[in-house]
Amino acid sequence: MLSCRLAALVITLALEVPLVAAMFPGQRVRMAILAAIMNTLTNLTLNCFFAVIPWMRGHHILYGEVFALVTEAAAYAVFSRPRRVGRSVLASLLGNALSFCAGFTPLPFLLCR
Numbered sequence: 001m002l003s004c005r006l007a008a009l010v011i012t013l014a015l016e017v018p019l020v021a022a023m024f025p026g027q028r029v030r031m032a033i034l035a036a037i038m039n040t041l042t043n044l045t046l047n048c049f050f051a052v053i054p055w056m057r058g059h060h061i062l063y064g065e066v067f068a069l070v071t072e073a074a075a076y077a078v079f080s081r082p083r084r085v086g087r088s089v090l091a092s093l094l095g096n097a098l099s100f101c102a103g104f105t106p107l108p109f110l111l112c113r
Contacts, residue, residue, distance in 0.1 A: 004112035005047045011102050011111070012043045016095035023091040024080055031080065035095070038075045042068035061100075069096050 013036060020035035021028040046064025050056050056063055069092050076088035102108070 004108065005044075007108055007111035008047055008103070009040065009043045011107060012039050012099040015099045015102060019095045019098065020076065020091045023087060023094075024076075024084070027081060031076065034075060034079050035072070038072045039068075039095075042071055065096055065100060069093060072096070 016039050017032050017035045021032035024031040042064070046060065046068060050060040050064045050067070053060065069089075072095070073085075073089045073092035076091055077083055077085045080088060
């Protein structure tokens with residue numbers, strides 16, 4: 001069994017990395033590596049940092065998802081060749097929506113202790 005924070009990270013990476021890679025044909029490997037790095041950073045920020053900030057308590061998921069959407073989209077736009085801002089925003093939006101919705105399934109509860 002995994003800790004709940006680690007389970008959230010594993011689920012996020014399993015869902016978002018392939019989606020981002022699929023959305024950038026011709027640069028799948030580079031974008032998959034970038035997605036793995038960015039999602040690890042944003043997921044850990046949301047679950048380990050935002051969760052303990054007193055004024056965010058109770059709303060840290062909302063702030064964290066907005067932070068992840070903007071940060072990941074910006075990174076995808078900067079590193080995609082040619083720059084695809086619209087596709088970058090869409091990839092980040094779809095990936096974050098997918099992993100957010102996965103949190104409402106039994107999957108996280110099956111993986112964490």
